[in-house]
């Protein structure tokens with residue numbers, strides 16, 4: 096996610112803003128900027144690239160500005176990484192930095208354009224600067240309150256004005272903390288930025304607006320202007336722990352970010368009224384109707400996401416799907432009415448890029464699902480669906496995988512609606528249930544202690560099996576991959592029905608079997624098969640399932656949802672299982688041996 100910092104106090108703001116921004120560099124960013132009050136004006140300095148380079152420019156200018164300012168590191172979600180899309184955004188004597196997604200930005204952009212405001216970027220955030228300016232008549236807190244009452248979506252925002260004695264910040268669904276210094280106040284999206292300055296922090300709540308003055312004084316109000324009480328918390332984490340948000344590893348932090356990441360993937364794309372989805376697919380409904388096939392190419396975890404597409408898209412959109420590991424992709428067989436879909440969280444994986452380039456020679460339509468705005472893959476395709484999960488630091492893909500699944504759900508519904516394979520009512524029902532998914536994922540995360548105990552019990556296993564059927568077969572493969580890559584335990588992922596065709600020979604009382612059991616009853620026969628060979632079975636099953644206790648040795652209950660969406664819930668379960676196994680074994684979870692986050696060689 097992007098990073099926000101702000102400062103108001105007795106010291107020069109610039110050096111503090113650059114220092115706090117550098118403390119957010121570990122999260123990844125593509126551009127950075129600051130807005131500092133200077134001789135009764137707001138001076139903005141921003142560019143694509145490194146914070147250190149921007150700081151050199153600031154120092155070269157003689158370190159202008161006084162004691163109030165805001166700063167930002169951007170990780171692009173709307174509009175590519177560039178100088179003009181970098182934050183802060185300025186409107187007259189007001190500057191803002193923003194994290195989150197303004198879902199109704201197109202409507203607000205039209206309104207503000209008609210009111211005479213000129214837009215200089217491709218971002219959704221810039222509407223906030225102009226909206227606040229439109230409402231600003233000397234009371235900055237009032238202007239921010241009025242502006243955010245017009246906004247749909249998520250935000251953490253910090254606002255500075257040349258003429259206001261205080262800074263303002265506000266949040267909804269995007270983190271923001273206040274740092275209370277000796278005689279200064281700080282703001283950051285992440286505690287790690289503030290630790291050298293203060294350990295007294297206040298975690299802002301959704302719907303709060305804060306006024307920060309240049310002394311210790313702060314005032315917190317709700318959206319109707321009523322003053323709120325607040326509690327200060329003392330942070331005793333060291334800097335390393337703070338970067339991980341207090342989690343022992345980035346992987347665990349990123350697993351816990353999944354409800355929020357899913358919300359971002361859905362934000363502004365779902366129309367429950369129409370039972371449809373808005374996506375940039377780079378083609379008309381007529382072109383979608385004339386499609387004959389979807390060919391998915393991807394590697395590793397992204398390939399497992401693609402496999403789920405193979406079960407999903409034919410049912411939702413009536414289109415056959417084949418899925419190929421990118422390094423084995425045979426483009427020669429492609430027919431013209433095929434849509435080639437590349438799935439890649441990094442957008443840079445060499446095998447996937449090469450296959451997409453080859454597919455161009457066949458004159459097919461091309462689409463990408465990726466997490467990285469402006470990555471190489473986006474230049475090779477006609478349309479891109481961004482997963483908007485924020486940067487992922489742990490080498491093992493977690494939140495980017497569930498983001499890919501979420502993007503595939505949206506794509507399947509869009510294709511289904513465009514091809515009249517789904518009625519508006521069917522689309523609506525699927526979407527209503529889909530919007531519950533972030534909350535359901537949170538309930539799985541709340542079972543982490545139960546999953547940790549199971550993981551620790553079996554951490555000494557020499558071999559693991561993961562089994563699933565239908566939508567859950569790809570998740571069995573993904574569970575096995577996670578266990579291999581971070582816990583170094585040889586693990587097999589199998590379709591339940593395949594066990595008796597060979598792998599049963601490996602099953603003994605020393606082989607724990609993880610069964611994804613939320614989709615159909617046939618998996619119970621497979622559970623019985625392995626139980627009969629002495630294996631313990633850990634089943635992820637739907638709560639209230641009357642039979643599963645009779646067959647599995649351990650049952651982890653997941654909330655009830657559509658079978659296809661339960662794939663996401665099972666995913667979170669197997670991620671936690673692999674994570675706690677590796678943690679018990681004391682392994683370097685965020686950087687497993689021999690693996691890299693982005694594989695840019697064939």
Ligand code: F6R
Pocket residue numbers: 394395396397398438439440441442443444447490491492493580692693694
């Ligand atoms: C496993 C993992 C890898 C990647 C694969 C493709 O946890 O992360 O298997 O999924 O290297 O990477 P992307 O999605 O960047 O193309």
